[in-house]
Amino acid sequence: MNTARVDVPPGGAARALLLLSGVGYALGGLFAMLLRWTLGFPASGPSMATYGVLFTLHGTAMIFFALTPLLSGLSHALLPRWLGHPTMASSRAGWASFALTLVGLGGLLGGLALPLGGASTGWTAYPPLSLSAASPSAAQTLFSVALLCAGLGALVAAVNVLATLARGARTAVVPLAAWGFGLSSGLTVLFVPVLVAAQSLLIADRHLATRFFAASGDTLRYQHLFWIFGHPEVYALALPVWAMVSDLLAEHTGREALGRRAVIVSFCAVAALGSLVYGHHLFAVGLGPLAAKAFMTLTVAVSVPSSVVVLSWFATLWGASLRIDAALLYALGSIELFVLGGLTGIPLGAVTTDLYLHGTAFVVGHFHLVMASSLTLGLCAALHRWFPVLCGRALSERLGRWHATLTFALVHVVFVGMLGLGLAGVPRRVSELTWLPSLARYAPWNRLLSLAAFALGVAQLLLAWSVLDALRRSPKESR
Amino acid sequence: MGATLSLPEDFSAHGPRIDALLRHSLVASVALFALAMAILLALVRKGRRRTRSEPFAPDAERWFSRAAVMLAAVMLAGLDLPLIARAERDLRTALWAFPHGASVVRVEVMAHRWSWSFRHPGADARFGTPDDVVSLRELRVPLGAPVSLSLTSNDVVHEFYAPGLRLGQDAIPGRYTRAWFRPTRLGAIEVVCAQYCGWAHPTMRAVVRVLPRADFDAWITEESRESQRLYDGGIRRPDTAWSFDP
Numbered sequence: 001m002n003t004a005r006v007d008v009p010p011g012g013a014a015r016a017l018l019l020l021s022g023v024g025y026a027l028g029g030l031f032a033m034l035l036r037w038t039l040g041f042p043a044s045g046p047s048m049a050t051y052g053v054l055f056t057l058h059g060t061a062m063i064f065f066a067l068t069p070l071l072s073g074l075s076h077a078l079l080p081r082w083l084g085h086p087t088m089a090s091s092r093a094g095w096a097s098f099a100l101t102l103v104g105l106g107g108l109l110g111g112l113a114l115p116l117g118g119a120s121t122g123w124t125a126y127p128p129l130s131l132s133a134a135s136p137s138a139a140q141t142l143f144s145v146a147l148l149c150a151g152l153g154a155l156v157a158a159v160n161v162l163a164t165l166a167r168g169a170r171t172a173v174v175p176l177a178a179w180g181f182g183l184s185s186g187l188t189v190l191f192v193p194v195l196v197a198a199q200s201l202l203i204a205d206r207h208l209a210t211r212f213f214a215a216s217g218d219t220l221r222y223q224h225l226f227w228i229f230g231h232p233e234v235y236a237l238a239l240p241v242w243a244m245v246s247d248l249l250a251e252h253t254g255r256e257a258l259g260r261r262a263v264i265v266s267f268c269a270v271a272a273l274g275s276l277v278y279g280h281h282l283f284a285v286g287l288g289p290l291a292a293k294a295f296m297t298l299t300v301a302v303s304v305p306s307s308v309v310v311l312s313w314f315a316t317l318w319g320a321s322l323r324i325d326a327a328l329l330y331a332l333g334s335i336e337l338f339v340l341g342g343l344t345g346i347p348l349g350a351v352t353t354d355l356y357l358h359g360t361a362f363v364v365g366h367f368h369l370v371m372a373s374s375l376t377l378g379l380c381a382a383l384h385r386w387f388p389v390l391c392g393r394a395l396s397e398r399l400g401r402w403h404a405t406l407t408f409a410l411v412h413v414v415f416v417g418m419l420g421l422g423l424a425g426v427p428r429r430v431s432e433l434t435w436l437p438s439l440a441r442y443a444p445w446n447r448l449l450s451l452a453a454f455a456l457g458v459a460q461l462l463l464a465w466s467v468l469d470a471l472r473r474s475p476k477e478s479r
Numbered sequence: 480m481g482a483t484l485s486l487p488e489d490f491s492a493h494g495p496r497i498d499a500l501l502r503h504s505l506v507a508s509v510a511l512f513a514l515a516m517a518i519l520l521a522l523v524r525k526g527r528r529r530t531r532s533e534p535f536a537p538d539a540e541r542w543f544s545r546a547a548v549m550l551a552a553v554m555l556a557g558l559d560l561p562l563i564a565r566a567e568r569d570l571r572t573a574l575w576a577f578p579h580g581a582s583v584v585r586v587e588v589m590a591h592r593w594s595w596s597f598r599h600p601g602a603d604a605r606f607g608t609p610d611d612v613v614s615l616r617e618l619r620v621p622l623g624a625p626v627s628l629s630l631t632s633n634d635v636v637h638e639f640y641a642p643g644l645r646l647g648q649d650a651i652p653g654r655y656t657r658a659w660f661r662p663t664r665l666g667a668i669e670v671v672c673a674q675y676c677g678w679a680h681p682t683m684r685a686v687v688r689v690l691p692r693a694d695f696d697a698w699i700t701e702e703s704r705e706s707q708r709l710y711d712g713g714i715r716r717p718d719t720a721w722s723f724d725p
Binding site for chain 2: 040048122129137202214215219254255259286292296301304305308310311314322324335336343347351356421424425427428430431437440444
C-alpha cells in the first residue's frame with residue numbers, strides 16, 4: 001500500500017459487521033432467487049401474495065442488512081489503518097451499530113412468523129398501503145422497527161467514522177476511500193434521521209391513531225420524507241465504493257490517482273447534488289411544474305461530476321502497466337457497470353420519459369446495474385484487496401477470477417434484460433404477466449431472465465466458498 | 480423465445496414526442512457508452528503489454544484539470560442541456576398543457592383495490608348529477624378529442640399506467656392528480672396499475688377503448704339517458720376536483 005504504512009488489525013466490531021453483512025447478502029440473495037422463481041415460473045413458484053413479501057424482504061435486506069453493514073464494517077476495519085491511528089474514535093460504537101443492525105434484521109425476519117405473514121409493501125412502505133387498514137399484520141410495524149434499528153445502526157457507525165476522521169491523519173497521504181467514507185457518513189448523519197422520523201410517524205399512525213400519512217392527513221408527506229433519505233442513501237453507499245476503486249487502480253499501477261483534487265471535488269459535488277434530487281422519485285405524483293423541472297435539472301446534472309470520476313479512472317490507467325488479477329478484474333467490471341448503469345439513469349431524470357418508465361422494470365434494471373452490479377463488483381474488488389488485512393489470508397485468486405467473470409456476464413443478461421422489458425412497458429412488481437393480456441407475450445423473457453438470475457445466484461456460491469475457505473484456513477493468531 | 484422487445488404501439492398525440500426523447504437519450508447513451516468502453520479497452524490492452532508504469536508527466540495534473548473541465552462542458556452542453564430543454568418543452572407544450580373548453584372529454588378516474596372506475600359527466604356536462612355515466616374497467620373515449628383525467632383513489636396509492644398512451648400518473652387518496660391525452664387511432668389500450676397496491680396488484684387492469692366520434696356520442700347519450708332513468712334519487716355527491724376547473 002502506497003498510502004498507509006501502519007499495520008492495525010481490525011477490531012471485533014468491524015468483523016462482526018462484516019459477518020452480519022454476509023448473512024444479509026445470503027438472505028437478500030435467497031429472497032431474490034425465490035421472487036425470480038415466481039416471475040419466471042408463476043405456476044410452480046411462490047404465490048402472488050408471497051411474492052409481495054419476497055420483494056419487500058429482498059430490497060430491505062440488500063440495502064439495510066447487506067450493503068450498509070458491509071460498508072460500516074469496512075470503514076471500521078480500515079479507517080484506523082488508513083489514518084495511522086490504533087483504533088476508531090469509539091470502540092463501542094461499532095458494537096452498538098452491529099447490535100442495532102442485528103436487532104433490525106431479527107425484526108424483519110421475525111415478521112415472517114406472525115399470523116398474517118411478513119410485511120409486503122416494498123422496501124419503501126408507502127402509506128396508506130402500510131397503514132393498518134391495508135396491512136393489518138404486526139409484521140408491518142416490525143418492518144418499520146427494523147428500518148428504525150438499521151437506520152440508527154448506520155447512524156452510530158457514521159458518527160464514529162466522522163469522529164475518527166476528525167482526529168486527523170498521521171499518514172502521509174490519506175487514501176481517497178477516507179474521503180469516500182467521510183462523505184458517505186456525512187450523508188448518513190444528515191438524512192437517516194429523516195428516515196427515523198418517517199418510520200416513527202408511520203408507527204404512530206398504525207398504533208396511536210394519528211393521521212400524519214392517512215388519506216385524511218397527507219399521504220404524500222411520507223413519500224417526500226422517504227426519498228429525502230432514500231436518494232442520498234444511494235450516494236452514501238456508492239461514494240466509498242468509487243473511492244476504493246480509485247485507490248485500487250492507483251495502487252495497482254504503482255502511482256497516485258491522477259486528478260486527486262478534481263476527484264475529491266467531484267465526490268463532494270455528487271454528495272451535494274445527490275442530496276437535492278430526491279424529487280425524481282415523485283415525478284408521477286403531480287409535483288408542481290417548477291419543482292419537477294428543478295428536480296429534473298439537478299438530477300441530470302449529477303452526470304457532470306460522475307463523468308469526471310470516470311475520467312480520473314481512465315487517467316489513472318493511462319500509461320500504466322496492468323497485471324490483470326481478480327481485484328483489478330472486479331474493479332474494471334465495476335467501472336463498466338457504473339458507466340452503463342449511470343447512463344440508463346438519464347431517461348429517468350427527464351420528466352417526460354420518466355413518466356413512461358418510472359413504474360416499469362426499466363427502473364429495476366437501472367438501479368440493479370448501479371447498486372447490485374457496479375457497487376457489488378467494486379466491493380468485491382475491495383474485499384480481495386483487503387481480505388489479507390481483515391483475516392490474515394488472501395482470497396483465492398482463481399475463484400475470484402471465475403466469480404468476477406461469471407457475475408459480470410450474468411448481471412448484464414439479467415439487468416439489461418429488465419431495461420428492455422421496461423422499455424416495452426412491462427410494470428415492475430407484477431408477479432405474473434399473464435394477467436395483463438397486452439404484455440403476456442413477454443412472459444418468456446421473464447423466464448429467460450429468471451434462469452440467468454438463478455445462474456447468477458449459483459455463481460455467488462463461488463464467492464461464499466472462497467470467503468469461507470479463507471476464514472477456515474486463516475491463522476488463529478490473526479483472528 | 481417470446482415477442483421481440485419493443486415500445487408498444489402508440490395511440491396518443493404526445494406519444495411520438497416521448498418516443499423521440501427516449502430514442503434521443505438512448506442513442507446518446509449508447510454513443511457515450513461505446514466511446515467510454517473503447518477507451519477503457521484500449522487502456523487495458525496497452526496496459527497489459529507494458530512491463531512498467533510510465534511516470535506521469537510533470538504537468539499531468541494540469542492536463543487532467545483541463546480535460547475534466549472540457550468533459551464537464553461536453554456533458555452539460557452535449558447531453559444534459561438539450562435533454563432538459565426538450566423535456567421542458569414537451570411538458571410545457573404537451574403533457575402539462577391541459578386542454579380546456581367544450582371539446583374536452585372530462586373523466587373522473589377512481590382507483591380502488593383492484594380495479595378502476597371511470598365517470599363521465601353525461602349529457603348535462605356536470606359531475607355529480609343523475610345522468611353521470613359510470614363504468615368499471617373500461618374507459619370509452621372518442622377518437623381525436625382531448626381526454627382530461629382527474630384521478631384519485633379511495634384506498635391506497637395506485638398508478639394509472641397506459642403504455643400505449645405513453646401515460647403514467649399516480650392516483651393518490653386524499654388528492655386529485657391530472658393527466659390528459661388525445662387518442663389518434665381507434666383501438667383498445669390496456670391500462671395497468673404501476674404502483675404496488677397489495678397482493679392482487681397484477682390483476683388491477685382496465686381498457687381504454689377509442690371509438691369513432693359518432694359511436695362514442697351515441698353510446699354516451701344512451702348511457703346518460705339510462706343513468707337518468709335508473710336514478711333512485713340518492714345523493715350523488717361529486718367527488719372530483721372538476722368544480723375547480725376553469
